[in-house]
Amino acid sequence: MNQFLLGDHPTPAFWKFEGAEQLRAHINKTFDRFLMPAAKTTTQCNYHQLIAALRSEQLSGLRYAKEKGGTGAGLAAQAMFAESLGRIPSGGIGMALTIHLDMVAPFIDQYGAPEQIERFLMPALRGEILLSHAVSEPGAGSDVTNLATTATRDGSGWRICGHKTMISLASLADVHFVIARLADYRAPFNMVNFLIPKDTPGLRLGNVWPALGNAQCPVSDIFFDDLWIGDDCRLGMPGMGMINQLQQFAQERILSSLRANQVAYQCLARAAQWTYTADQQLQTLIAEWQASRALTYKAMQHWLANGEYLSLSSSSKLISSRLARSASLFALDLARQHSKGDVNSLQTCVADARLFSISTGSDEMMLKSIAATEKY
Amino acid sequence: MINTSVDLMTLDVRHWLKSNWPDHPQWMQGKEIPEKAVLQSFIAEFAKPSIKDQLHHHLRALGRTPFLQLNRAIAVACCAANAKSKEFVHIQSNQSVLMIAAVDLGFAEYVFTELLAEVRQRQTFGVPLVRNQHVEFTLAELQAKLFAFEALWELAVENPELPANLELFQSLGLPLIHKLVDQYLQFAGGRGYLKGHGAEFAFRQVVVG
Numbered sequence A: 001m002n003q004f005l006l007g008d009h010p011t012p013a014f015w016k017f018e019g020a021e022q023l024r025a026h027i028n029k030t031f032d033r034f035l036m037p038a039a040k041t042t043t044q045c046n047y048h049q050l051i052a053a054l055r056s057e058q059l060s061g062l063r064y065a066k067e068k069g070g071t072g073a074g075l076a077a078q079a080m081f082a083e084s085l086g087r088i089p090s091g092g093i094g095m096a097l098t099i100h101l102d103m104v105a106p107f108i109d110q111y112g113a114p115e116q117i118e119r120f121l122m123p124a125l126r127g128e129i130l131l132s133h134a135v136s137e138p139g140a141g142s143d144v145t146n147l148a149t150t151a152t153r154d155g156s157g158w159r160i161c162g163h164k165t166m167i168s169l170a171s172l173a174d175v176h177f178v179i180a181r182l183a184d185y186r187a188p189f190n191m192v193n194f195l196i197p198k199d200t201p202g203l204r205l206g207n208v209w210p211a212l213g214n215a216q217c218p219v220s221d222i223f224f225d226d227l228w229i230g231d232d233c234r235l236g237m238p239g240m241g242m243i244n245q246l247q248q249f250a251q252e253r254i255l256s257s258l259r260a261n262q263v264a265y266q267c268l269a270r271a272a273q274w275t276y277t278a279d280q281q282l283q284t285l286i287a288e289w290q291a292s293r294a295l296t297y298k299a300m301q302h303w304l305a306n307g308e309y310l311s312l313s314s315s316s317k318l319i320s321s322r323l324a325r326s327a328s329l330f331a332l333d334l335a336r337q338h339s340k341g342d343v344n345s346l347q348t349c350v351a352d353a354r355l356f357s358i359s360t361g362s363d364e365m366m367l368k369s370i371a372a373t374e375k376y
Numbered sequence B: 001m002i003n004t005s006v007d008l009m010t011l012d013v014r015h016w017l018k019s020n021w022p023d024h025p026q027w028m029q030g031k032e033i034p035e036k037a038v039l040q041s042f043i044a045e046f047a048k049p050s051i052k053d054q055l056h057h058h059l060r061a062l063g064r065t066p067f068l069q070l071n072r073a074i075a076v077a078c079c080a081a082n083a084k085s086k087e088f089v090h091i092q093s094n095q096s097v098l099m100i101a102a103v104d105l106g107f108a109e110y111v112f113t114e115l116l117a118e119v120r121q122r123q124t125f126g127v128p129l130v131r132n133q134h135v136e137f138t139l140a141e142l143q144a145k146l147f148a149f150e151a152l153w154e155l156a157v158e159n160p161e162l163p164a165n166l167e168l169f170q171s172l173g174l175p176l177i178h179k180l181v182d183q184y185l186q187f188a189g190g191r192g193y194l195k196g197h198g199a200e201f202a203f204r205q206v207v208v209g
């Protein structure tokens, strides 16, 4: 069974580049060395150190150009990194690195002025600063367009008032990516993005929320009490904040799906040792895993080719998130029934994997997005 | 009982349908029924020495018609023809799996299209059915699964050297088709239950045929 799971399966065209297999081996080896031990401890891991370690192995900036502090290996290489993150038995580490390297850093890369690249992106890839992504608010989770944090022009800068909630890494990050509403602008061109350093006067952190899982990626609220920030911390054009964000969400969903598929795979590979080959539920989950993977690769292929990928990305996020949930539950049930394996680590896996269906766009938001994109 | 043994060379689809579904002549009118010539062009494809990429896509297109059982029978006949063709022996079983999956994929696409048309056109409580979130979400869920099945099939077709696993395609394709047909019947309401409606015909073939 393991042979079938691990055996030959089609490699997508975008991973047929020269040196792809060596790169995968290097990523896995580096993760085994630095991320695996961090995943197995209960103390909060030090992301500055981890990212610096990845940097020393040329892995912290695969998708970024050399002149911006990356390695210039490209998006396909980054996708390999994202998939391998799913091997790490800590959803929190996977999510933290995704937020830092694949949610906020790409924004700076794409919309940042040269000074912002130097001030934020390059140190972020060296592990000198950690980034958080602050979008959600008490009244605006799924409905991101309804957010109430405001940005008002004030002299050479901006006044920010509002409250962001459930922000991963908020308590650890040095710089927060923040999206705010502009008063006199019309939706959807009424948002603006900022990079706000943690020690800016007027910024206040809430306590870390205890949570079901994702222990290595703590969440807290952030309050902006009439905070003033210079225009040099504005990221992208005023008005384009949400448009740019929605495009980035669609891309991040593909990378998140790669990770979710890999989480599912890890669970199925374990479960396969504890049941018989013809187990119907296992067979079905394997088939679903194959299909989910193929769908994610197709979405990735379209993204790389600058094609249409919105529906594919939402579908892929929906299917892979559900699969990560069902595969981890299946493995946990088997481990309990047969008193096999490490039940604790599978409990962690179930709790962590549950978040795929909630954060960065819930399952229901994926369904809404598919219906809207396909114009039902 | 439906006859699944088909000789492609002699098949007359209209006649075949008439003898298998004698009570459906009225509904069949105006439907796209594959002509004998189309089937013969499949066989011509087999005679070509190149790998049969196009054949897969033809079968998928053929699958986008209401006749799942017939189209599956045709795919099986294509597989049998394939088996006779020596130069494809090494990829033969792989190709057979993908041919049947092509027809299933096409049929799933056909049902989805009909289902979407139904819920867009049918009005209840003053709005099209699809404007209800339950209906919209059910369709989006099915479409996501359809995309996944399509992606898996495409990846397998693009990599003919690797083994394709029949159970794998069946354990995805058949439940998907069942679910699609079931929802088609459900969202078509009472009319869908009556003979003459595509939902009734699809359900009859897939679930109770």
Ligand SMILES: Cc1cc2nc3c(=O)[nH]c(=O)nc-3n(C[C@H](O)[C@H](O)[C@H](O)COP(=O)(O)OP(=O)(O)OC[C@H]3O[C@@H](n4cnc5c(N)ncnc54)[C@H](O)[C@@H]3O)c2cc1C
Binding pocket: A099, A133, A134, A135, A136, A138, A140, A141, A142, A143, A165, A166, A167, A168, A169, A211, A214, A219, A355, A358, A359, A360, A361, A362, A363, A364, A365, B133
């Ligand atoms: C551990 C954790 C980490 C997080 N990290 C971050 C972070 O780093 N940055 C950040 O910005 N946010 C973060 N979030 C917040 C997360 O993005 C939101 O929880 C998520 O977007 C859902 O929003 P909500 O919680 O307000 O739920 P709601 O939007 O209130 O939704 C509640 C439920 O209703 C469903 N629903 C909502 N609208 C509809 C509709 N129209 N039709 C049908 N169903 C609907 C939703 O799918 C959900 O199931 C995090 C959350 C958690 C739990």
